[in-house]
Amino acid sequence: MLNYKTGLDFAKSKDKNDPIASYRELFHIPKDKNGDDIIYMTGNSLGLQPKSTHAYVEQELKDWAELGVDGHTHGKNPWLHYHELLTENMATIVGAKPIEVVMMNTLTTNLHLMMVSFYKPTSKRYKILIEGDAFPSDKYAVESQLRHHGYDDKEGLILWSPRKGEELLNYEDLETILKSHGDEIALIMIGGVNYYTGQFFDLKRITQLGHNYGCVVGFDCAHGAGNVNLDLHNSNADFAIWCSYKYLNSGPGSLAGCFVHERHAYNKTLNRFTGWWSHNKETRFNMRDDFDMLPGAEGWQLSNPPILSMAAIKASLDMFNEVGMDKLYKKSKQLTGYFEFLLKNLGEDIIRVITPSNPDERGCQLSIQVLNANKSLHNKLTEAGVISDWREPDVIRCAPVPLYNSFEDAYKLVERLKFILVKE
Known part of the structure; x- marks a missing residue:
């Protein structure tokens, strides 16, 4: 100390x-x-604005004004591939390989897209395990997935809760839950850092426990990305999602991030919602080809991304890269x-x-x-x-x-x- x-x-x-x-x-x-x-101590809710953000966004406004649609291919940072400018820095921050990371959509939207692929309930194994005091949006999302698949959203939800008189979660209790219900649990979905207590969980330990019982494991890292060493690749988690407006300083409601472990990168049998931005980049604009899935996390994209939001993210990620x-x-x-x-x-x-x-x-x-x-x-x-x-x-x-x-x-x-x- x-x-x-x-x-x-x-x-x-x-x-x-x-x-x-x-x-x-x-x-x-x-x-x-x-x-x-002001003594600003709420970067866990909304990070401050980097002074460079204005110039980054202004550059894209300038290209839009001067180039119109040609900004997609001839801008200083061509919009067609803009999301790729964020991937390497973002992967470094969350401890992943570039193929495992993409910036897209918003946090809970990405959670639902991940559950489309990784929550695969059966009559025997359909329950979802979350923290007893999970962030409300996560709880609402998993409850709605249970209902969507025809299950009772109370009976199908298993809560990992603190012991009486305590606030923090205990791994022995998680082990006990899995011993009793592991064969019923299809998905474990935990906040990487609990929003209320600030407890940072051992992602690798939770993943190994879940996988030992045949569960898929994912994490909401909204309070972890840019704050703690997530080491997502080595955690072996199946997926993770996070926002970028807290510790990553990208502005209110800005785009979120998504991690899919590389072992799933080329699995075309995984169910997923698709759109033209998850289609092969080389033939995307041929328009009439059958769907040809992009490998890795990019294969979960739906639409072309909002460039102005990405410009704000790039301003921050470039700073993270500089600091280390x-x-x-x-x-x-x-x-x-x-x-x-x-x-x-x-x-x-x-x-x-x-x-x-x-x-x-x-x-x-x-x-x-x-x-x-x-x-x-x-x-x-x-x-x-x-x-x-x-x-x-x-x-x-x-x-x-x-x-x-x-x-x-x-x-x-x-x-x-x-x-x-x-x-x-």
Whole structure:
């Protein structure tokens, strides 16, 4: 464990010696009414805008204005192949091979497309296992798939829930569920990092457990991509999906990502919904050919992609590529550890961090419970110039993002929280 110290001088010294501190200046940081930087700790919900995004989007607007339809083939970044400009950097971030990754659609749309292919219920094996407190959209999606296939959405859903009085999930409980119901479960679909607690799951362990019982295994990595080392290829998961507007800073509602393990890359027998963008690139514009599936994750595309959204993603991914994931992970662990240290110094009888204390079992998000607090505490933090978020019933989520948050941000947030608590 690092030797953290209290006091502003320590925070400033850490920032001074931070090799990626300068990247903060490459983001637009919201200001308070006095013109000072807001303490922005909600990159787990919506990442800040890189200053380069404007130029990236402007380039595509310029090509559209000057070239019209010819922008597809003669633009600076020809639109016909634009999604391919994102693949290698995105694959690096999620720990995959390029053939396993594509940027397309939005998060829950991709989840449904994956379930079309990988949820294959039978009369004996049809149940779906998810977290007891999965992100609501995931729960709604899997319930609708159960109904779509003619099953009861309550009876067909198996929940992996925390033990009584606990918040975190226990792998022994998952093993117990699989021993009892493994032959009934068609799909295990878990959030790679739980949205509420911030618990980062062992994807490889869960996949191996699921595969041992004949289950297909997929992950929603919305809170993991750009935040933790997902290592998707080596996890051996069948599929994964994620959004790009949280830690990947691509803008509200921007396109999502999809991973399909390479062992499925050339499997033409997998059921799937198709469209012309999943058809062979060489003959796509012949128009009248029978469907010829693209190999890999690209083979799950449907339509030509929205270029302006992809331009915003490219601006961010180019920055990730420049920084390198190792430097991001290293700073993230130090910064989050420091933030946790300061919170615990307020008194563990007052502040409780429900996120795992082991740095390898979390990303940068810390989920905080304050004794006898309600949403009014979160509102007071907001008034004090801290942007975090509140999740019912009693959690404030804060995410010190290594690309643009500083050690001084963490220090100031805790000082403002301390001031509010003293006043109360």
